[in-house]
């Protein structure tokens with residue numbers, strides 16, 4: 001089976017390298033810097049084991065994906081419309097697309113824009129590019145994919161291929177709840193990008209954490225109004241996570257150590273985008289909660305403050321200036337205001 005990957009950055013290179021090392025025929029659409037090192041790509045998993053790319057074909061021309069049986073889409077949400085334009089003339093009507101992107105709408109957009117079926121996938125772990133040819137899995141986790149009946153053969157084969165490549169893959173009938181839960185936990189992405197703080201620093205700061213907790217609580221209310229039940233990726237239900245995060249440091253740093261732990265230098269992907277002078281995925285993260293709350297007439301001050309602050313950072317970048325990150329106290333005051 002030929003597996004295509006649209007947009008090989010952190011996630012796309014990691015999965016593509018592991019699939020090719022497991023003997024799959026993999027074709028990557030990537031930027032020239034990745035294409036140049038495609039035959040040297042390495043993916044280091046959470047246990048430290050390294051997979052090396054084998055026979056992988058890479059190009060920055062979307063023609064490389066013509067006729068693949070399965071295509072994994074791994075671009076940021078803002079690039080989904082361009083992915084649809086590029087894939088529409090190149091995929092057959094039976095081709096299966098799996099979106100491994102964050103956000104609520106990417107798989108739906110791909111499904112509506114392409115002839116064949118597109119299904120939602122979730123990557124629950126973190127991956128970063130650790131050098132030009134190496135990706136590294138930073139946290140433990142698994143892949144979750146929504147059950148898909150329209151392309152049973154391709155679906156079964158890609159799930160098997162991912163498992164052979166070393167991934168734990170759960171197939172679920174409740175992907176909407178899983179995606180909602182992942183989004184709620186991911187709302188810290190915006191808080192980090194608004195403040196410029198690494199993930200651990202933001203989680204250990206009472207003011208930043210209070211804004212994160214308020215973002216989750218607003219999201220829980222918005223999903224409830226929509227009739228969606230977010231599934232927690234942890235053993236603790238999401239509303240309880242929001243209540244825990246809002247408690248003082250003296251309690252949280254002692255009793256909820258696991259919740260506020262990450263590698264000290266790990267940064268949210270939205271912050272990394274700002275630091276690279278790129279537009280962010282914020283419309284599909286905290287922005288998705290703002291939209292949902294608005295549709296149900298619910299107040300959403302915390303997510304609105306986060307989105308507005310990141311829009312200011314993006315506007316600064318557009319003017320050729322560096323983003324002026326706000327400190328957590330100021331961000332919290334913006335929520336109250």
Ligand SMILES: NC(=O)c1ccc[n+]([C@@H]2O[C@H](COP(=O)([O-])OP(=O)(O)OC[C@H]3O[C@@H](n4cnc5c(N)ncnc54)[C@H](OP(=O)(O)O)[C@@H]3O)[C@@H](O)[C@H]2O)c1
Pocket residue numbers: 006007008009010011012029030031060074075076077079082100101102103123124125126127128269281
């Ligand atoms: N990284 C993680 O740990 C993680 C975990 C879970 C979920 N996710 C989600 O997975 C998705 C991908 O994240 P990521 O971290 O892998 O992003 P990323 O590193 O930015 O990878 C996307 C890559 O696609 C490239 N690209 C975009 N359009 C292209 C085109 N037309 N042709 C060739 N290359 C193209 C981008 O290049 P340019 O940057 O030059 O545009 C970038 O290299 C996001 O939705 C993210 O939220 C990420």
